Amino acid sequence: MENFVFQNKTKIIFGKDTENQVGEETANYAKKVLLHYGGGSIKKSGLYDRITASLKKAGVDFVELAGAQPNPRLSLVKEGIDICRKNDIKFILAVGGGSAIDSAKAIAVGVPYDGDVWDFYTGKASPARALDVATVLTIPAAGSESSPSSVITNEDGDLKRGLTCDLIRPVFSILNPVLTFTLPAYQTACGAADIMAHIMERYFTTTKCADFTDRLCEATMKAIIHNVPACIKEPENYDVRAEVMWAGCVAHNDLLGTGRNQDWSSHGIEHEISGIYDVAHGAGLAVVFPAWMKYVYKSNVNRFVQFASRVWGIDIDFHNQEKTALAGIAALENFFVSIGMPIRLKDMDVKDDRLEEMANKCTGNGTRSIGGFMSLDKKAVWEILKLAV
Numbered sequence: 001m002e003n004f005v006f007q008n009k010t011k012i013i014f015g016k017d018t019e020n021q022v023g024e025e026t027a028n029y030a031k032k033v034l035l036h037y038g039g040g041s042i043k044k045s046g047l048y049d050r051i052t053a054s055l056k057k058a059g060v061d062f063v064e065l066a067g068a069q070p071n072p073r074l075s076l077v078k079e080g081i082d083i084c085r086k087n088d089i090k091f092i093l094a095v096g097g098g099s100a101i102d103s104a105k106a107i108a109v110g111v112p113y114d115g116d117v118w119d120f121y122t123g124k125a126s127p128a129r130a131l132d133v134a135t136v137l138t139i140p141a142a143g144s145e146s147s148p149s150s151v152i153t154n155e156d157g158d159l160k161r162g163l164t165c166d167l168i169r170p171v172f173s174i175l176n177p178v179l180t181f182t183l184p185a186y187q188t189a190c191g192a193a194d195i196m197a198h199i200m201e202r203y204f205t206t207t208k209c210a211d212f213t214d215r216l217c218e219a220t221m222k223a224i225i226h227n228v229p230a231c232i233k234e235p236e237n238y239d240v241r242a243e244v245m246w247a248g249c250v251a252h253n254d255l256l257g258t259g260r261n262q263d264w265s266s267h268g269i270e271h272e273i274s275g276i277y278d279v280a281h282g283a284g285l286a287v288v289f290p291a292w293m294k295y296v297y298k299s300n301v302n303r304f305v306q307f308a309s310r311v312w313g314i315d316i317d318f319h320n321q322e323k324t325a326l327a328g329i330a331a332l333e334n335f336f337v338s339i340g341m342p343i344r345l346k347d348m349d350v351k352d353d354r355l356e357e358m359a360n361k362c363t364g365n366g367t368r369s370i371g372g373f374m375s376l377d378k379k380a381v382w383e384i385l386k387l388a389v
Contacts, residue, residue: 001210001259010146011172018176023058030091035062036104037095063087068100074154080107094135098142101135105150105168108133121161130167136174140245141191143252145173160275177241185232189339190282192228197285198251204373207260218310223247265371266292272358279348286341291388293329296374345388355385
């Protein structure tokens, strides 16, 4: 196990009707906020009315910014920055899924910065200050409700890039599984694929003697595998929705990565796909991860045998461990298919004519490698994308 520091400041408020506490919690930080959300779904469901009523009751004024969408856009972030500056806002409340939350985090670091907020996403600068962010989660997927991460798409160049910084970890997040009852089956499945990917990016490690976090990762994956089909079949089953919502939070709050090196190449590759084609992030990960596995598994067959045995219950063939490893990869693909996820680029109408462009972008035109489990150069990324076709 490697040295680590674990600290997570996010207060999680979990359970039925907890969104009604948002005003009281927010009032501890600010009396005027930016209320940031996506489209009309929170208004149709009545969530908007409950949120605004709670804010008003607590004496919290708010300015609204709607329009967050999947693969959140830099242009909306810049609009939010202007709104906060003009209205002297120091606190952002994001209501929605990872897109609204990631956008809110970008606004939070952009407001006190004199330069272009995109500098933080290209590594040209690091945030020194940020506004406080809080969330009311409606889609279990990105884990952004308690993570220090934000991913934004720059429409100029179709570039999707991430920022990781403890300053943007939310101060509190409200998680009510009832708010996920109306999620379409496809969005539920995309969320599940995203959660699985967050765990697997940590699980596939070269660190030895990290059995405790191995077991935590395996338990969280098995919770998703067991409960997501029930969420799709019984969308208003509170118990299974609660399991998935909490698992999604734990999957990306940094606990599962303690004491181990991590990979993150599949996320990097997927960002290039969704940056160009605007596909759902979870769907893209369901395509990329098995392809990545097929390319790298021979570099550490034992890790993939463990994955097959402990997560999927596959009997180990001690005479042919490669067979067991491949069976585990096939089990993951079968799970994704069973919940309605694509497992090939063609399933998302992504053609193979821009694979080299994506490999170039992913590796800085071939100037860097990605991945902690196995180092991948431009050619390797290209080969993985070919396996995903």
